[in-house]
Amino acid sequence: MKQMSKIVRTITNLVYGFIIIFGFYVIVHGHLTPGGGFQGGAVVASAFALLVISYGALNIQKLLKKDLLSILESCGLTMFIVLSFLGLGITFFYNFLANSGSWFGDTAVIGINPGNMNTGGVIPLMNIAVGLEVLAALGVIVLIMAIGAEFTKKKENS
Amino acid sequence: MKKIILGIAFLLFFSFLIVSAINMRPFGEPTFSEMDDYFIKNAQSETGANNVVTSIVFDYRGFDTLGEATVLFTAVVGIVALFRRAIK
Numbered sequence: 001m002k003q004m005s006k007i008v009r010t011i012t013n014l015v016y017g018f019i020i021i022f023g024f025y026v027i028v029h030g031h032l033t034p035g036g037g038f039q040g041g042a043v044v045a046s047a048f049a050l051l052v053i054s055y056g057a058l059n060i061q062k063l064l065k066k067d068l069l070s071i072l073e074s075c076g077l078t079m080f081i082v083l084s085f086l087g088l089g090i091t092f093f094y095n096f097l098a099n100s101g102s103w104f105g106d107t108a109v110i111g112i113n114p115g116n117m118n119t120g121g122v123i124p125l126m127n128i129a130v131g132l133e134v135l136a137a138l139g140v141i142v143l144i145m146a147i148g149a150e151f152t153k154k155k156e157n158s
Numbered sequence: 159m160k161k162i163i164l165g166i167a168f169l170l171f172f173s174f175l176i177v178s179a180i181n182m183r184p185f186g187e188p189t190f191s192e193m194d195d196y197f198i199k200n201a202q203s204e205t206g207a208n209n210v211v212t213s214i215v216f217d218y219r220g221f222d223t224l225g226e227a228t229v230l231f232t233a234v235v236g237i238v239a240l241f242r243r244a245i246k
Contacts, residue, residue: 030212032209126223140238
């Protein structure tokens, strides 16, 4: 796929940073507002898809490295499993940080309130882990399929 | 003959759908609501998170989320194995 026109590339340069920031906002505020790891990761991956489409799969590989994204994905899943094993003193997936007073350990105000960032126990950490995994996984899928389409087109022409 | 049998089967199926739609419970009154009441009453104080949906997904039903994350990981492994010639 060749890169698209100059208009599309300029608008992409303007917009993709804001899309990534919005995705990370959805991931980090997952325990207070609608959304969470999966949704925010999908938003960030949509920015990656925009970059791949507007610049072409072969030109974007300086910015999006598939090895780095692959390592990030494995790290996210490992972090999630390690967090779930840390509560094993009581049960698997026990929320050992909630209401404990340490990291993310404040007690939540019961009822309708704007919310406190420092609550939720292990839930915000799991949101970040799953968000990293989803954004890297969807980014790798889009990037590798675009590279594969390029490869087959080259083979058919030769 | 075949068309007649198909039509009768379709009519039977459609009448079942209409009967079940007439007998449906009104919206917002499920048969069993103990689980929902427990979540609505206790989720905020037990997990400390304001978003009850996230507290269910990552705390009460963490196993489900572990399965979803593993499914996504397996999909990426399959795609990398499928396009191994193109990306080397």
